[in-house]
Amino acid sequence: MRRLMWIPLLILVGVALTACEDEQPRTSSDSAYQAPEPTTIPAAAPDPDRGHTLYTTWRCAGCHGERGQGQVGGALAGTTLPFEQFVQAVRQTRPPKPAFSTAELSDDDVRDIYAWVTSLPAAAEVSAALTLEEGEVLGMSVWTQSGCDACHGAFAQGSAYAPPLVETDLSLNDFLAALRRDVTTIPAHGPDAITDEWAARLYRWLVTGASITGGC
Numbered sequence: 001m002r003r004l005m006w007i008p009l010l011i012l013v014g015v016a017l018t019a020c021e022d023e024q025p026r027t028s029s030d031s032a033y034q035a036p037e038p039t040t041i042p043a044a045a046p047d048p049d050r051g052h053t054l055y056t057t058w059r060c061a062g063c064h065g066e067r068g069q070g071q072v073g074g075a076l077a078g079t080t081l082p083f084e085q086f087v088q089a090v091r092q093t094r095p096p097k098p099a100f101s102t103a104e105l106s107d108d109d110v111r112d113i114y115a116w117v118t119s120l121p122a123a124a125e126v127s128a129a130l131t132l133e134e135g136e137v138l139g140m141s142v143w144t145q146s147g148c149d150a151c152h153g154a155f156a157q158g159s160a161y162a163p164p165l166v167e168t169d170l171s172l173n174d175f176l177a178a179l180r181r182d183v184t185t186i187p188a189h190g191p192d193a194i195t196d197e198w199a200a201r202l203y204r205w206l207v208t209g210a211s212i213t214g215g216c
């Protein structure tokens, strides 16, 4: 009789022990098991020195002046444009200014450029605009007004989906033929976007290096 009374007691103890084992063991590295709090990686502080380098590499200097004092493009030194408007302008074509895609310059890159130009004192006076040969226009204007920059890159350097055209090896005839080949799929290749005469002028500008200050 006494022996039998132990049996339910042992079962109870057994249940209690199993319940304890089901609990996660607590260790000092417990926090590693917790779901991480959603965090946003803090953006690196804008880097004006890097911005200066990008400004030169992406030829902003050629149109806005070495120190952002302005030339073909207006002054950017000490600009009062808010960043949102600045980046919007960078993304848009404003002939002769090409549109810079996010593949060419990321928003962070533009932020660094912005940090550099806003660190400069506002330009006292804007440099004189370029003078071209009689009858010439900026090749860059023809390039951007025809919308070629949208696919072939800001400076005809090519993109992930369209070949480079700067210093093309094509003959003028092959250039014109290639340009007219894809009119249905690429409307910008059609005569409505660019006439043969302007395409030929653009071709000369491209084969001679597509200088941003060069005419055609």
Ligand code: HEC
Pocket (backbone or CB within 6 Å): 055, 058, 059, 060, 061, 062, 063, 064, 072, 073, 074, 075, 076, 081, 085, 086, 087, 089, 090, 094, 095, 096, 097, 098, 100, 105, 113, 140, 212
């Ligand atoms: C081929 C010449 C050319 C190049 C290259 C060029 N720009 Fe411009 N940019 C212009 C012209 C022209 C305008 C329109 C007139 C103006 O507002 O200065 C302009 C306008 C702008 C504006 C708007 C200014 C405003 O006050 O509204 C910004 C910002 C700008 N450019 C930034 C850049 C940056 C950054 C680069 C280099 C990544 C660059 N541009 C390269 C010619 C150029």
Ligand code: HEC
Pocket (backbone or CB within 6 Å): 146, 147, 148, 149, 150, 151, 152, 161, 162, 163, 165, 168, 170, 175, 176, 178, 179, 181, 182, 186, 188, 189, 193, 194, 199, 202
């Ligand atoms: C919507 C995008 C787009 C636009 C805008 C565009 N192109 Fe193209 N272009 C392409 C693609 C994609 C190719 C390559 C496929 C092909 O050759 O059919 C190409 C090929 C070419 C070729 C042949 C290059 C070679 O080496 O075979 C020429 C020349 C050319 N484009 C000129 C121009 C000119 C000039 C403009 C502006 C008037 C222009 N393109 C505008 C997308 C574009």
